[in-house]
Amino acid sequence: MNRVSIQAEDFDPAVELAALEASGGGGVASFTGIVRGEGGLVALELEHYPAMTMAQVERIVAEASDRWPLLGVRVIHRFGRLEPGERIVFVGTASRHRTAALEACAFLIDWLKSRAPFWKKEHFADRTEWVEARVEDDAKAESWKR
Amino acid sequence: MADLTLVYFAWVREAIGRDEERVERPAADATVATLIAALAARGGGYAEAFARPDRLRAALDQHFVPMDSPIGDAKELAIFPPVTGG
Numbered sequence: 001m002n003r004v005s006i007q008a009e010d011f012d013p014a015v016e017l018a019a020l021e022a023s024g025g026g027g028v029a030s031f032t033g034i035v036r037g038e039g040g041l042v043a044l045e046l047e048h049y050p051a052m053t054m055a056q057v058e059r060i061v062a063e064a065s066d067r068w069p070l071l072g073v074r075v076i077h078r079f080g081r082l083e084p085g086e087r088i089v090f091v092g093t094a095s096r097h098r099t100a101a102l103e104a105c106a107f108l109i110d111w112l113k114s115r116a117p118f119w120k121k122e123h124f125a126d127r128t129e130w131v132e133a134r135v136e137d138d139a140k141a142e143s144w145k146r
Numbered sequence: 147m148a149d150l151t152l153v154y155f156a157w158v159r160e161a162i163g164r165d166e167e168r169v170e171r172p173a174a175d176a177t178v179a180t181l182i183a184a185l186a187a188r189g190g191g192y193a194e195a196f197a198r199p200d201r202l203r204a205a206l207d208q209h210f211v212p213m214d215s216p217i218g219d220a221k222e223l224a225i226f227p228p229v230t231g232g
Contacts, residue, residue: 047155049224052208089232109232118231119156130157133228
């Protein structure tokens with residue numbers, strides 16, 4: 001079963017993993033993204049495009065399900081103000097075998113980074129700065145193109 | 147035909163000073179790029195936000211589109227910087 005949540009609240013990866021483990025496959029892979037506290041970062045502010053985000057992430061999940069034989073996909077992406085150490089994103093995949101679960105998980109996080117309508121703003125003690133998209137992230141997403 | 151809704155995100159929204167507005171539907175042959183050029187000509191925050199079209203991305207009715215896409219009968223055009231989620 002596939003499920004997507006776009007939310008301000010935190011989530012519990014253990015609960016999400018348990019649900020994926022119950023999907024009947026032989027393998028579960030996951031990625032949890034955490035706010036890094038580098039360079040004196042006080043907080044990260046995530047803005048998104050509410051009318052588009054859910055549909056777009058569901059399209060990305062559908063693409064993963066087309067490419068790999070998955071039994072379950074779970075995506076959670078938070079928005080709003082997040083402090084260093086807080087979870088931002090969770091991607092979990094369940095499949096009969098490890099390769100599909102691992103590859104689909106990597107694909108999903110790469111595409112979320114460059115194809116989901118979120119924007120990060122960094123807050124420091126004395127200034128704020130919009131995060132620039134990284135060429136490497138685009139290249140990673142492109143590498144999954146077929 | 148009905149007006150076109152424009153929505154802005156991130157530093158585009160901040161430069162313009164609003165997150166949404168309605169504009170008169172552009173001519174039938176208008177593309178995202180030609181509309182952005184027309185908006186930039188308003189000056190002020192618009193000129194600032196749209197100074198570098200290569201730094202902008204767009205979505206028509208909640209689907210990402212290239213800048214040379216015709217606006218056609220879309221209801222909503224979103225203009226924003228490259229996304230940085232994940």
